[in-house]
Amino acid sequence: MKPPKRLHSLIEEGLIDSVVRQLMSGKEATVYVVRSGGETLCAKIYKEATQRSFRQAVDYTENRKVRNSRQARAMAKGTRYGRQQQEAVWQRAEVDALYRLAAAGVRVPAPINFLDGVLLMELVADEHGEAAPRLNDVLLSPEQAHEYHAMLLTEVVRMLCAGVIHGDLSEFNILLAADGPVIIDLPQAVDAAGNNHACRMLLRDVINLRDFFGRYAPDLLTTDYGPEIWDLYERGVLQTDVVLTGRYERKAGAVDLSSVMREIDDAREEEAARLTRMQTAG
Numbered sequence: 001m002k003p004p005k006r007l008h009s010l011i012e013e014g015l016i017d018s019v020v021r022q023l024m025s026g027k028e029a030t031v032y033v034v035r036s037g038g039e040t041l042c043a044k045i046y047k048e049a050t051q052r053s054f055r056q057a058v059d060y061t062e063n064r065k066v067r068n069s070r071q072a073r074a075m076a077k078g079t080r081y082g083r084q085q086q087e088a089v090w091q092r093a094e095v096d097a098l099y100r101l102a103a104a105g106v107r108v109p110a111p112i113n114f115l116d117g118v119l120l121m122e123l124v125a126d127e128h129g130e131a132a133p134r135l136n137d138v139l140l141s142p143e144q145a146h147e148y149h150a151m152l153l154t155e156v157v158r159m160l161c162a163g164v165i166h167g168d169l170s171e172f173n174i175l176l177a178a179d180g181p182v183i184i185d186l187p188q189a190v191d192a193a194g195n196n197h198a199c200r201m202l203l204r205d206v207i208n209l210r211d212f213f214g215r216y217a218p219d220l221l222t223t224d225y226g227p228e229i230w231d232l233y234e235r236g237v238l239q240t241d242v243v244l245t246g247r248y249e250r251k252a253g254a255v256d257l258s259s260v261m262r263e264i265d266d267a268r269e270e271e272a273a274r275l276t277r278m279q280t281a282g
Helices: 005-012 069-077 080-103 142-161 198-213 218-222 225-234 257-281
Strands: 018-025 029-036 039-046 111-115 118-122 174-177 180-183
Touching: 005 039, 005 111, 005 118, 018 039, 080 111, 080 118, 142 180, 142 198, 142 218, 142 225, 198 218, 198 225
Parallel strands: none
Antiparallel strands: 018 029, 029 039, 039 118, 111 118, 174 180
C-alpha cells in the first residue's frame, strides 16, 4: 500500500522497507504492519492532540519528568509550544515504559525505534504468524481463563517490581499471542513510587482482569489480588516470584468517604468507557 506521510521519514532513514497494511486505528494512534530487513513489524503513529479523544488526565501525568524549566512553564501556561511539549512527553511515556518493561522481562512488544512521533516495535503474532487478536475478541474455556489470568497477574507484579503501573489495563489492550497474553498501549503508564494515584490505578487494573476472566471462570470473581499485591509492594517485600493467595484481610479503620465516592465515580466512568469500546469494536 502507499505509505502514509508520517512514515516517509522512517523509510528515508532505512528503518522501514514497505508498508503492508493498516492494522488498527484507535483513540490515540493508528498502527500499520510494515516490513523491515526481512522482518514484519508494527509502526504506531501517534495522532495529534487535536485528533485524539483520549483525555490526558492529570492523574496519569502527575510527576512525569520534563526536560527543563522552560518546557515545564510552557506546559503549565498551555502555550502552543507547551502543548507540543506535553504531547511529546505523553508519547515518550509509552516509549520509555516499553523499554523499561521489556528490559525487566515483562510481556510487552519489544520496542525497536522511535522517530518523529512514530513507534516502531515488534509485531505480536498468533500461532499462524498473523497479527494476534485482542483478548476481548477471543472466547475462552474456564481453564484458559485461569491460565491467562494467572499469567497476567504475574506480569502486573513484574511491572510493579519495575516501578510501573499500566493504568488502563483491560481486555482491550491485551493481545493473545501464540505463547500467551501480551500487554500493549502504555502511554498512560504511571510511576508507582512517584504518583499519588498509583494504588488506585493498580487496584483498578487488577479488578479489570478479575471481572473479564470471571466471565469464563466465575470463581475468580471472589478473589482479591489487588490489595494483596499493593500491600506487599508498600512493605517492600514484593518480588517477581511471589506466590499470591487472592485473599486479603482489610484493616479496620475510619472510612474515607471522599475516597470511596471517587472510587464509585471511577467505576462508573470505566464501565461507560468499556461499553463504548465494546460498541466500537462491534
